[in-house]
Amino acid sequence: MTSPLLADLLIPAGKIVAVILYPMVMVIVMIWLERRVVALIQGRLGPNRVGFQGILQPFADAAKLFFKEDIIPRDADRFLFRVAPVLVMFSSLLAFAFVPLGEPLRLGSYTLTLWIADSPVGILIVLGLSSISVFGVIFGGWAANSKYPLMGALRSVVQVLSYEIPTGLTVLSVCYIARSLDLVEIVRRQEEAGVWYGFLLPVSFVVFWISAVAETNRAPFDLPEAESELVAGYHTEYSGMKFAYFYMAEYTHMVLVSSLVVLLFFGGWLPPFPSVKALAVLHKIPGFIWYLIKIMFFLYVYVWIRATFPRYRFDSLIQLVWKWLIPLALLNLLVVAVLRFLL
């Protein structure tokens, strides 16, 4: 049944569309979830009018932003101003090409891989691509030629660059245990080991998660767009769809980071409790569902944190990473390396 046309053209094309649609759908669900969950935590109802329980609210918002006037400030660098949101969106979406969604599926004689690009250094590429988005933030903040965006962009650069160090160090400890930089391989190793790395390397997980929240510029680390000080930070001057791009990119980035946490530390698409016989029924549920459930859980934690904590100040934010997270991550790496060597 595998004709070359199908195998070489249509399936990859379909996968590309799917990889763009899948994060977008997640973003839409996430925007709705965030608004509803924050509302419920705060004792409000949140949007519940558009569609069932307000599920279509993100579409209504997008439609509104689409018809908004697109303002470019007079003294802005018009080229960079236009490029910035695209760059932010592009880098987050591109990274999804390297994020596997599950084990290859067998359809008759054809094997469908649930990723677009299978790279032996997948995790590095994903981290690299997601870092490109900081350029979009700098361009956006700089090009607007306004003070609030500039300060937001400066903060963002310092923050993202600083927090990438502990991220990298903790990923390194995972890769060291798994002996692989391939995301699929890392999940398979967790299956073989019978334990998810989040439980094996709790320190790595905690440091990675804190850094991940900081890198996505989310509360309590949302300083680059701290609304009480910088109005909206680097995207203050953006309106209409350009603003929507920044907005969606932030959520895409969150989905990406949650996917990474699940892949690196919580066994990706593996069902929980593999050794408990009584819970074998859990294996009947497809891996993709498990994967989604876990991602949604971490997205929920994002929202939960946002509704609960006050915002860090810039100096304590930088102190946190340089005085605590980086030394901790280094020490953790050392301990992991020594234990791995001895055991």
Place this chain on the structure above:
Amino acid sequence: MAFKEIELNMGPQHPSTHGVLRLKLAVDNEVVLKVEPILGYLHRGMEKLWESQTYTQIVPLTDRLDYLASLSNNLGYVLAAEKLAGIEVPKRAQVIRVVLAELQRLASHLAWVGFMANDIGAMSILLYSFEQREEILDIFEEYIGGRLTVHGIRLGGVPRDLDAPLIARIKTVLDRIPHTLGDIQALLNENRIWKQRTVGVGLISPADAVERGLTGPPLRATGVARDMRKDFPYSSYDDFEFDVPVGRHGDVYDRYLVRLEEINQSIRLVRQALEALPPGEFRAKVPRLLKVPAGEVYHAIEAPKGELGFYIRSDGSEKPERIKMRSPSFINLQSLELMCRGNLFADVVGILGSLDIVLGEIDK
């Protein structure tokens, strides 16, 4: 990147200047060098307007000053006018006024906690505290009909008596507030981020505070136990027992603690006042067109924001010759630059929030 001293404009349209305040900041990177408040965006010429109104007509206009504590404004003006006119207010009316003013203080402080937390970035607190504030506003609505601009205190007394169902309702609301307060304290008091953002931020020494005329909770946070209710008791505040909470360091955190404790003290005051409600008239007979003998008077009360004083000069007619208002927000704002200098830009928002300013009162 070396950029020295840039000038940053904050407001009048800015999410956390609490209205239409404009701040001209000079910052070096993120460190604040200079803060210059620019006022007048909400100026309505209140003091001049009052000169063309009769004494009775002025009362509802005072609602629009500190719109988060309109009853306190009513009380401040009415007490000054009564003092000048020599009106004796019945005891029952005085106690009802205490109940209303303290409920208003509760509403104002609860709103403040929410705004303050929101400025620091904890968004949920606002909703929790507003839920309770809402219930207090419901009481006002049941009492006289208004919620925000209440106009609940009249010359010579209060417009309505407190009846049994309303008293019962006030008591149930009072019972609920400590729970919300406990939640807020659990979320903030020992929260590391909250403490990092508030402890040692916006410091002011007692001497500087007194020199700049700082009053209200920001002054008491420095350790000066100045409270008009205790020092110059009015409206039979001296009949009731309450403490004046003071801080020690004069930073944002102490202002927060002082205000939270004041909420407890206000609850205590309202409870006592409701128990000790004396029988009698709730309003003295005051002619509709009140003619006040010539003379001048200054009377100050402890409004939620600080010392709220009214100076009235009368020429013997039915309209005042001149009214000058000492609005606490306006005078407290003078200390802003001293508190902000040397702090980080992000702290300006927190310090401004901790002063609890209301633009309706600053611009009059």
